[in-house]
Amino acid sequence: MQAGLDRRDFLRLAGYGGVVFASGLGLGACATGARSGGAAQGDFFFVQLSDTHWGYNGPANPDAAGTLPKAIAAVNALPVDPDFIVFTGDLTHLTLDGDLRRARMAQFRDQVAALRVRDIRFLPGEHDASADHGAAYREFFGPSHYTFDHKGIHFIALDNVSDPAGALGAEQLDWLAKDLAGRPLDAPIVVLTHRPLFDLQPQWGWATQDGDRALALLEPYARVTVFYGHIHQENHHATGHIAHHSASSLIFPLPAPGSGTDHKPLPWDPAHPYRGLAWREVTLGGADAQARSQEHPLA
Numbered sequence: 001m002q003a004g005l006d007r008r009d010f011l012r013l014a015g016y017g018g019v020v021f022a023s024g025l026g027l028g029a030c031a032t033g034a035r036s037g038g039a040a041q042g043d044f045f046f047v048q049l050s051d052t053h054w055g056y057n058g059p060a061n062p063d064a065a066g067t068l069p070k071a072i073a074a075v076n077a078l079p080v081d082p083d084f085i086v087f088t089g090d091l092t093h094l095t096l097d098g099d100l101r102r103a104r105m106a107q108f109r110d111q112v113a114a115l116r117v118r119d120i121r122f123l124p125g126e127h128d129a130s131a132d133h134g135a136a137y138r139e140f141f142g143p144s145h146y147t148f149d150h151k152g153i154h155f156i157a158l159d160n161v162s163d164p165a166g167a168l169g170a171e172q173l174d175w176l177a178k179d180l181a182g183r184p185l186d187a188p189i190v191v192l193t194h195r196p197l198f199d200l201q202p203q204w205g206w207a208t209q210d211g212d213r214a215l216a217l218l219e220p221y222a223r224v225t226v227f228y229g230h231i232h233q234e235n236h237h238a239t240g241h242i243a244h245h246s247a248s249s250l251i252f253p254l255p256a257p258g259s260g261t262d263h264k265p266l267p268w269d270p271a272h273p274y275r276g277l278a279w280r281e282v283t284l285g286g287a288d289a290q291a292r293s294q295e296h297p298l299a
Helices: 007-014 067-076 098-112 135-141 170-180 211-218
Strands: 021-023 044-049 085-088 120-123 146-150 153-157 189-192 224-228 235-239 242-246 278-285 290-297
Touching: 044 067, 067 098, 067 278, 085 224, 098 135, 120 153, 170 211
Parallel strands: 044 085, 085 120, 153 189, 189 224, 224 242
Antiparallel strands: 021 290, 044 278, 146 153, 235 242, 278 290
């Protein structure tokens, strides 16, 4: 990188795209102490990839085995490495064959081993977990819900897919309540999940059955942002002061919510073969204490 040129300047000059959303979540007012992850340590960014559907084979993406490697190469080519990388579910494509499911997960794991950044967080999608309540997923990638803290931000990964009905369940909601208990109400919180926590398009499965209960637990906290996948496109929504941002897919786009009666994959366009496929950078913090995103279309 050119001397005197910071990462944001580089991204702007390289034409990587502008800010597409800003949420009121930042580092500047973070409380100190072990419960909140410590004092603010400056802004940082992570990369979100979603809905890779490794193992898919169909007309909606004739290059199904090539799009994930292309995204990995693009992330590795960033001028500055992200602090970490998160995959928000549907790592593999649904199969009812348990042996094939595990084979696809092993292949996916081998693919992502090419990422230069080794701090990688995974979440299951319903394609990974609904057929066996997440058993194979946990064998390969560990717990399906967990928390971690990074530079003053508390991250909560929720599992709303291992239950085939698309619910978090009473046990996980109790776990979430205990995790939140005692945290400062101004603590910045990022929630990572696969399905939307709100009712975006319930008839398409674009909802979480008991998501309202999770949002009720999160509502007292002033700075909460949710990043999710599942719907294979960008969508920006707010429930009160909580901002929800969905990610594009790396396999095929789906119709916009409310655009019809079905949500089959959009047809592959040979003239624009990767249209609608993208991955995302999320920058947290900065002088104006915002969460910002830049989308990277897959080329």
